[in-house]
Amino acid sequence: MLRINNLFACVFMFVSLNTFAQDYTTEIEKFREEYKAEFLKSKFSPLKEEDFKYLRFYEPNEKFKVECEFKATTGGKPFQLPTTTGESKTYVKFGELSFQIDGKAYKLAVYKSPDLQRIPQYRDYLFIPFKDLTNGKESYGGGRYIDLRMKQIENDKIILDFNKAYNPYCAFGEGFSCPIPPRENHLKVAIEAGEKNYAKE
Numbered sequence: 001m002l003r004i005n006n007l008f009a010c011v012f013m014f015v016s017l018n019t020f021a022q023d024y025t026t027e028i029e030k031f032r033e034e035y036k037a038e039f040l041k042s043k044f045s046p047l048k049e050e051d052f053k054y055l056r057f058y059e060p061n062e063k064f065k066v067e068c069e070f071k072a073t074t075g076g077k078p079f080q081l082p083t084t085t086g087e088s089k090t091y092v093k094f095g096e097l098s099f100q101i102d103g104k105a106y107k108l109a110v111y112k113s114p115d116l117q118r119i120p121q122y123r124d125y126l127f128i129p130f131k132d133l134t135n136g137k138e139s140y141g142g143g144r145y146i147d148l149r150m151k152q153i154e155n156d157k158i159i160l161d162f163n164k165a166y167n168p169y170c171a172f173g174e175g176f177s178c179p180i181p182p183r184e185n186h187l188k189v190a191i192e193a194g195e196k197n198y199a200k201e
């Protein structure tokens with residue numbers, strides 16, 4: 001009887017884990033479909049629907065969905081973040097995220113845009129531009145971005161999912177002013193998650 005119960009428990013655990021993995025894959029696939037749909041909403045978009053076949057992504061990997069400790073920045077003042085066109089955009093450092101990947105500790109700064117805060121639907125948006133060891137190889141050389149929202153922070157913790165990292169418009173064409181990830185957000189680890197290089201020449 002004990003052997004049967006153990007066997008049942010193992011089968012149940014396998015089915016549960018497999019279902020959870022499938023659910024997560026479905027979540028990321030949905031995110032990517034919504035990401036593509038956003039390109040069709042603006043006349044300034046660098047992509048048309050026929051370009052979607054050139055978009056490349058890493059396979060969903062929960063290793064890169066990490067729980068972070070959030071530490072707010074007190075007295076953060078507006079600063080100018082350089083962009084790819086030589087201009088600059090105004091941001092305020094909102095806080096820092098501390099997390100681990102493969103047992104090693106990393107940090108990323110989180111920023112907010114005073115300009116976006118004036119728009120009600122974007123008032124609580126947070127911005128993380130970052131670089132990692134995949135840049136210039138499997139992913140865009142200029143780095144990638146992740147968006148978060150203030151309401152996702154609970155008890156000084158937040159989930160950071162690199163599987164939702166996306167390319168700036170500059171990865172798809174010229175003429176766009178894209179914030180350049182500051183040095184404090186250069187990760188010395190290969191983030192093999194999220195969007196890869198655009199495949200269209």
